[in-house]
Amino acid sequence: MQNSPEQAPGDCLFCKREIIGQSFFSSAKFSAIYNIAPVLPGHSLIIPNEHYESLLGLSDPDLGDMMIFARKVTLVLKTVFRCEAFDWSIQDGIAAGQTVPHVHMHIVPRKPLDMPEGNEWYRKITSNEQQMADSQHRERLNKKEYDAITAMLCEASLSHNA
Numbered sequence: 001m002q003n004s005p006e007q008a009p010g011d012c013l014f015c016k017r018e019i020i021g022q023s024f025f026s027s028a029k030f031s032a033i034y035n036i037a038p039v040l041p042g043h044s045l046i047i048p049n050e051h052y053e054s055l056l057g058l059s060d061p062d063l064g065d066m067m068i069f070a071r072k073v074t075l076v077l078k079t080v081f082r083c084e085a086f087d088w089s090i091q092d093g094i095a096a097g098q099t100v101p102h103v104h105m106h107i108v109p110r111k112p113l114d115m116p117e118g119n120e121w122y123r124k125i126t127s128n129e130q131q132m133a134d135s136q137h138r139e140r141l142n143k144k145e146y147d148a149i150t151a152m153l154c155e156a157s158l159s160h161n162a
């Protein structure tokens with residue numbers, strides 16, 4: 001299967017340079033960025049560097065590479081946030097809760113009793129998606145906090161070659 005990136009809408013949040021510039025880990029095809037409004041500490045996003053709206057648009061090798069890349073990012077998060085459990089989630093399509101039309105996977109490190117109800121994370125991810133589309137009304141880390149976490153993750157990534 002030979003797929004090409006799709007034409008990105010000019011305002012795609014994840015195609016904007018400043019977003020890619022914030023990645024703490026990247027390969028030729030994928031980047032990991034720290035979520036500016038994490039639902040739990042360590043909440044990160046994996047995105048293809050090229051614009052694909054749906055996971056269905058990725059070629060077989062790219063889909064495999066995305067999962068392998070996500071596993072490397074998870075190992076970095078495991079080291080930095082000292083956790084053993086992770087939620088991996090992809091909202092593919094508007095009805096599934098996708099708000100930014102550029103493929104992205106949420107990786108959320110989990111610890112025992114980190115949320116009053118264990119399954120609450122899904123509602124939080126959905127509301128986080130809404131916040132991504134509505135950047136005016138996001139609760140977010142301040143730039144100093146964000147840059148400090150990104151720098152820490154960057155350093156931890158050095159031992160995991162992309």
Ligand SMILES: [Zn+2]
Pocket residue numbers: 008009012013014015050051052101102
């Ligand atoms: Zn895009």
